[in-house]
Amino acid sequence: MEIDVQSLLFEFFGGLGIFLLGIKYMGEGLQKTAGDRLKDILDKFTSNPFMGVLAGIVVTVLLQTSTGTTVLAVGLVNAGFMTLRQSIGVIMGANVGTTVTAFIIGIKIEEYALPIVAVGALMLFFFKNQKLQNYGQTIFGFGALFFGLNLMGSGLYPLRYLEAFHELTIEMSGNPFLGVVIGTVFTFVVQSSSGTIGILQNLLGQGLMDLDAAMPVLFGNNIGTTITAVIASIGASIAARRAALTHVIFNLIGATVILLLIHPYTVLIASIRDGLGLNAEMTIAFAHGIFNVANLIIFFPFIGLLAYLVTKLIPGEDSVIDFKPTHLDPIFIQQSPAVALDQAREEIIRMGEYAYKGLEETALFLNNHQTKHADNAFQIENALNKLDREITDYLVQLSVAQLSDSDSERHSALIDSVRDIERIGDHFENVVELIQFKISNKIIITEDAKEDLNKMIDLTNLTVKEAIESLSEMDRVKALEVVKHETQIDRMEKSFRKKHIIRLNEGKCSGSSGIVFVDILSNLERIGDHALNIAEEVLGEKIPETVH
Template sequence: MAPLPEKSRQICRNHIFALFLCLTLFCLWFVPGLQGVVRANHSVVPEGGSLLDQAHSVKDNNDLVLVKVPSKGSGGAVKATLFALIGGIGLFMFGIHLMSEGLQKAAGNRIKSVLGKLTGKPIYGLVLGTVITAIIQSSSATTVMVVGFVNAGLLEFTQSIGVILGANIGTTVTTQVVALKLDQFALPAIGLGMIMYLFFDARKVKQAGQAVMGFGLLFLGIVIMKNAIPPEAKETIRHLFLMSSGTLKGTLFGLLVGTVATAIVQSSSITVSLIVILAFQGLVTDLKEVIPLILGCNIGTCTTALLASLKTDREAQRAAAAHTFFNIFGALMTLTIFYHLYLWVIPKIGGNMPHQIANLHVMIKLVDAVIFVPIVRPFSRFLTWFVPEKRILARELARPHYLIEGIKQDPTAALELAIKETVRFGGICRAVIKTAMDGFTYNDEELLKRGHIYAQAARTLRNTIMDFVIDLSARDISEDEAKKVANIIVSLYNFDKVLTQARKLLKLGQTKAACNIPLMGSALEELKKIYHEVDDALTEVSGRLPEFHR
């Protein structure tokens, strides 16, 4: 049986997701015993009947929240609390992911256009990085995008430093939003987002609907988490916060916990927001308790960019290293220089503890940026020394220099990288032909052997590029992007045909060299003429390939 078209599969996935979400909300509201209703003063509505029936009894309180209410000593109390926390954290993380992905899709081409026009002034990069990250709600996504753009040659390394600093500031928007306590908008946002996503055909409306639905799921997760922590567990959590303050051992403990937790979830926005949520429960009473944790979260978020840069060129690796150095040096400066200043200034600004934590997060990032922006160029020279260039070996030809798996979420940047890698593949094909030509002409067996190694590496690289663009084509990309994918595949096919002929020439050259057969003058001239024509054609195709995708 023939497989369903991609559009049909996408429609099926949409309806399955909608059905799952509807069933979840149905259980949340109507199934007796799954949830309880808790007032803001923690008084419990008597159980019995459905949740909706219980909710009608709460008329004098607008802070109606959904939460499992385990009875003390109940055998299922621990299990129910654990399930509620896991579900709440899952909804929260999925909401941030869904919102970030929708906003990235909606703004992808514009981001590329703006980044392409970025000037060399670090302050412009700082502002741009702040705005982009505030829009897409993920500093990790912005940093990975910047690493990809540097790798693709769309950004210079020095320009990228300002953008990365701005990304550190923009990521604090999520924490500020969580501190606003917009719980009452959670379910309406989910419903509105679902309507926009399922019942409108316009791509931009669908992407906006995805972002709105993610916003609602984010706050639904917050509602569940905030009210799922039983009183007996709060003392334990409170003790953990106290362990993170006051002593060197406690500070190191807080740094470690924040770093590991953020490295696991790949987002400092999530981990710092969780701290804000716990502060709503009265589990944080002093900023001293959270400063090491926040600094650890800032360090842990660097792992995303570092992992994304493993298979990139040196410039992109320097950009990822810049992100890591910023956050590590920023943590050291906070602990040694600005610690007491923050403890004095933040309470003066005002607000409850959740708002103070959110403001602290912003101030740490702003101070770091103010310190680093004036020294961007000297710092870039330091990183150039710290991450030096390396000589490319023959075996490294098969390794992609531009492709980054993590950037497939941004098709615009991913296509730029695929084009760069395809042009590089064409250059390797030219090198194979040149090697085959010289080995065939001079009966050089060593050169012919090296040509076979290059050819095998080129074929491996072609397969890697092909897998990358085919995987990209299976994603939710625009019609224009699909055409670009098709052009890349055609270019790979044409380059590969030339590579196949070069391999045949290499085999013929080995036979000729083994028999030590000389090449006559007229034949040599004719072979050189053909070689130059092929080389010129490959050069022209490689040069024009990026133009086809503008």
């Protein structure tokens, strides 16, 4: 029989595209339906490795991609929101969660794919309610997944008449290593382990491949899915690179062990298939599921050892910020509100020291353009946001307690100070983003403008440092220094703006560089305002505009 290569390629790759789009749409719909709180799930429910595993499973089912969950975990480690040990549990759970897609495929409802797509599309286009639209997106993705599978199947069908393909599958049956390489490479290229498994289920379902040939490809799939996480960790923090390496070790050792036991494992899966009367698609789903669950059970007791191993393989001190509060003990709220206020103040001072560190990283990024300083600044800003929520919640709970008049005033002052420090983080984040914009768009800032920026950022950093120190020591002298320096910052901003207009008129700088320059000045001036607010809380009075 003559094979129409064009139709084969068009149907296979078109089907694969629709299949991957279906998985993406279904995952996004589920994610929106769940309230788009995936980071919160990982953040709040990873207190121990077991909870991390459960969180990894849940998030992967919602995202419909283990790679996505692993990349998310690496990002959270990089941001300091998750420890290495917590991320290992999440990564293990992600490997189990991804097997759900294979079981969905095993249901075999391809003949209903188009009506399901139609229902989803109707809900997307004819319902205004956001919740119904989210359900519609999930249903549309679900139908597209099966429609894509059906198209892939049609494209692959002619391969049964191709002698070279038969020879390849026979070779894979006798040489498992070849199957592993094919599975690894294809998963990396497609960037979806579910995509590889869907193809594998199709090939087995059409009798184009036997179980002996399919098993090594399945295990290669588990190795290929780690590569994306490795790419995501390039240039990230040491902790993030360790998390990605853990994923590689976990999947690589698991696949290696099972390859050594490939024959008995294939016999086990064949007996389960025959005993339960499974179709080919569901057989692959069971093979995938049992492997990942077994891998999890075997490795779970060694999470500590894995963390130790990757720490030795990737040595060095990591700059991860500890975003968790260290002073906010809820027991003081009822028993001793005055002590609770002191604890909250200590946490706010710690938060303020982080804000100053963030400004230092921003200044370094302005001058040397090294990405690590931008990453550190973003990491600190994330920590400030988290501490802001935790401290504010603590102070809100404390407001219910019986406070003296002086403690009530301190309470209000602390709430205001938390807000000011959090806003400092927002502004230095804006400055970092402006510098990134300057770099990516190859915008040149003149030496005079750069010198002005450095003067202002140095003075701003000093002012923030003095504001935090004045709050820490309740030092009026330092608070008055903040007032004086904030006045200088305001004058600097006006003076540097005028100098910029002169440079612009003389053609020394471009309009785009001017926009970046002025926006950075504006953000630094606002940081000075927030430092002044903190100093005013120490002084116990508002400083009139005419004074500063």
